[in-house]
Amino acid sequence: MSEPQWQKSSFSGAPDQNCLYVAPAPDKxxxxxxxxxxxxxxxxxxxxLAALLRHLKSPG
Structure with missing residues (x-):
């Protein structure tokens, strides 16, 4: 299996901070x-993931 193509989230901070990375997988x-x-x-x-993001963005 090939190595995932990780992309840093646009909401992540500076390089020395913890960052979230996402990557598509062959199994969709x-x-x-x-x-x-x-x-x-x-x-x-x-x-x-879309449902989680909608929930996190929704007003309290």
Missing amino acids: TIRLRESDTPDVILATAPKG
Whole structure:
């Protein structure tokens, strides 16, 4: 399997801060990892990630 093409989130801070990275996977899932623990990778369906982001953006 090829190495994921990680992209830093546009909401991440300066290079010396913890950053969130995302990458598409061959099985049509989205992979997520943090810069402070790059070996821990979460996988989610695009619809699941979209639902999470909508929830986080919604007013309290």
